Amino acid sequence: MFRYQSSKNSGAKSWVWQRITGLALVVLMIGHYILMHYHPDSGHTYEAVIKRMSFSWYRIIDLTFLTLGFYHGLNGIWGIFRDYNLKNWLKISIISVLVIGGIAFITWGYSIIFSIPYGTVVSKP
């Protein structure tokens, strides 16, 4: 009896992960804003990007940020749909769109980050 009342597969895990990733994103977002928008140039010039991207740890943070952002965002969108009593085919279609779209954009983001060359560009004096 209690077996079937377990909340293991009812979305409880996704609920916990939504909170954990959310908290992580708050921390990452503060860093992102300070780094990228402290000065207009730091977010908008190629040199600044290359300079940051020459640190592997920065790339790792960026990849984490990207993955967590899409996971949290798309899981949130799925959460909205879960509020409505949708038909099964519709659920499957929506999940497919979200998962495929998410994987496509995460992969695109990864490929952008990996394509940025290592090394510092000599900036104009």
Place this chain on the structure above:
Amino acid sequence: MPEITPDKIKTFDQKEWIKENLSYHKDTGSWAWIFHRLSGIALIAYLFLHVYSLSTLTHGKEAFETKMQAFLSPPFLIMEWVLFIFVLFHSLNGVRIVLVDWADGARYHKQLYVFSWIVGLILFFVMGFIMFSHEILKFFGK
């Protein structure tokens, strides 16, 4: 005693779902829920756009900086600034949700909601001043 039949019970009218939803009495939690949802949708939409807009990084310096110049124009700056209030509210209210779920937040969730807005709006206007300081100071003739 009058008999209660299913047709006499007030249920959710699916055809009038917008009207039904709007008719609900809304308190702190419902407003927080509505704003959290709207800001969340805006943020994930922006995230897709963000990856797209940075894709020119693969095409070298010129392509990237040409695109970035476009984002430094006033309409985009204002849109970026508005995006910041979505980020702020979603972050602060997100912390509020975690406190309600995992800590003693249910006792002071209303104060946390007000706190989210106050801190959010203060940071929003500070950011506005930082972003548009040049224009603001020029306006006041400094």
